[in-house]
Amino acid sequence: MNMLPKHVVLAITDAGGIIARLVVGGMFIYTGLSKGLDPVAFLKLLRQYEIVHTPLLLNMIAGVLPWFEVFCGSLLVAGVAVRGTAVTVLAMLIPFTIVVLRHALRLQAAANIPFCAVKFDCGCGTGEVYICAKLIENAILVFLTIWLAAGAGRKLALRYQLLR
Amino acid sequence: MNVPVGNPTEDDRSGRSSWAVLTEAVAVVATGAILGLVINSISPRGLKLTRNYFPGAIHPAQLSETHDAKTVRAAQPPHHLAEHVLARLKAKNLNAIGLDRAKALFADARRASGLVVFLDARDEKQFAAGHIPGAYLFNHYRAERYLPNVLPVCMNAQQVVIYCYGADCEDSEFAAVLLRNAGVPNEKLFVYTGGYAEWHANGLPIATGPAPMLSEPAPK
Numbered sequence: 001m002n003m004l005p006k007h008v009v010l011a012i013t014d015a016g017g018i019i020a021r022l023v024v025g026g027m028f029i030y031t032g033l034s035k036g037l038d039p040v041a042f043l044k045l046l047r048q049y050e051i052v053h054t055p056l057l058l059n060m061i062a063g064v065l066p067w068f069e070v071f072c073g074s075l076l077v078a079g080v081a082v083r084g085t086a087v088t089v090l091a092m093l094i095p096f097t098i099v100v101l102r103h104a105l106r107l108q109a110a111a112n113i114p115f116c117a118v119k120f121d122c123g124c125g126t127g128e129v130y131i132c133a134k135l136i137e138n139a140i141l142v143f144l145t146i147w148l149a150a151g152a153g154r155k156l157a158l159r160y161q162l163l164r
Numbered sequence: 165m166n167v168p169v170g171n172p173t174e175d176d177r178s179g180r181s182s183w184a185v186l187t188e189a190v191a192v193v194a195t196g197a198i199l200g201l202v203i204n205s206i207s208p209r210g211l212k213l214t215r216n217y218f219p220g221a222i223h224p225a226q227l228s229e230t231h232d233a234k235t236v237r238a239a240q241p242p243h244h245l246a247e248h249v250l251a252r253l254k255a256k257n258l259n260a261i262g263l264d265r266a267k268a269l270f271a272d273a274r275r276a277s278g279l280v281v282f283l284d285a286r287d288e289k290q291f292a293a294g295h296i297p298g299a300y301l302f303n304h305y306r307a308e309r310y311l312p313n314v315l316p317v318c319m320n321a322q323q324v325v326i327y328c329y330g331a332d333c334e335d336s337e338f339a340a341v342l343l344r345n346a347g348v349p350n351e352k353l354f355v356y357t358g359g360y361a362e363w364h365a366n367g368l369p370i371a372t373g374p375a376p377m378l379s380e381p382a383p384k
Contacts, residue, residue, distance in 0.1 A: 037209065039204070039209055039210065040211070047221075055214070056214060059217070063200070063213060064197060064200035064201055071200070087185060088189045088193055161184065
């Protein structure tokens with residue numbers, strides 16, 4: 001039932017892969033930079049989650065993770081080690097989304113408001129956000145990243161595979 | 165003998181491919197972590213990895229408070245919050261003062277001779293946007309920058325009032341603990357719990373502009 005010629009489908013897939021790399025990579029560069037340029041604010045937000053209590057670990061996450069995100073974002077935008085980077089990005093995105101969701105559920109229970117009315121600074125580098133918008137954004141990012149990890153985004157990649 | 169395996173070469177290729185992706189991911193993690201450490205260490209805004217930026221922080225368990233209780237508290241009226249802040253200060257063995265005492269100390273004649281000192285424990289941007297007149301900026305997250313200037317001032321003072329934004333802001337408490345650890349007697353230190361928000365909301369005098377150069381005295 002494929003109505004489009006094969007070469008058109010391929011062109012659309014290639015373009016989609018490039019867009020996926022740019023969207024996920026660009027997002028990671030932006031959020032990483034906004035956190036990396038104000039690590040103290042990020043450190044305070046991280047502490048609020050009360051997941052890590054050891055100063056060394058807390059400082060490592062607040063001081064190093066933003067630049068790590070910028071690095072991963074740059075690799076995706078440039079198209080270097082795309083699948084490996086996508087796997088790494090997924091390993092950050094999924095646990096982070098779970099932590100944010102858990103925090104939002106607590107806030108919702110405390111304030112007794114509709115779930116989508118919950119708004120807080122999740123430490124994502126974009127300031128205060130409504131939780132539903134954040135979850136939709138993360139779902140899109142996860143979907144695009146899975147697609148990249150599965151092999152999309154080869155076109156216009158500087159070095160798609162690091163090891164060949 | 166023919167072995168009825170679907171396509172061994174494809175399976176091998178897929179296995180090798182997964183292995184290559186994982187190896188690539190490990191390489192990305194290692195390189196990214198090293199790069200992050202290097203940038204953090206050379207950036208003027210970087211964090212000192214071994215430093216405790218929250219000295220004297222009270223773990224929720226020490227206040228018989230769970231994470232959920234803290235979240236519930238955040239949604240409660242201000243007087244509940246004030247009670248909680250007082251309990252936290254007590255647990256840290258810090259002296260708390262309210263608006264009336266802060267106003268009295270601000271009007272105290274000893275302030276002109278540096279015997280009563282106000283410290284603003286917020287960051288540079290917030291300080292520049294508005295602060296209690298005459299207050300010194302003491303952003304404790306950049307203690308290496310401010311402590312050499314602020315410590316002698318505090319040692320000479322008889323009373324040191326430390327404030328941050330107010331509400332559930334803990335920066336004034338961390339700054340007070342840091343000063344206490346640096347040798348300032350605890351009885352001199354007073355945390356103004358209402359903070360800048362309460363001061364400003366009550367129409368009390370404020371000053372704007374950046375903090376004076378570190379070697380200069382704060383304007384009276």
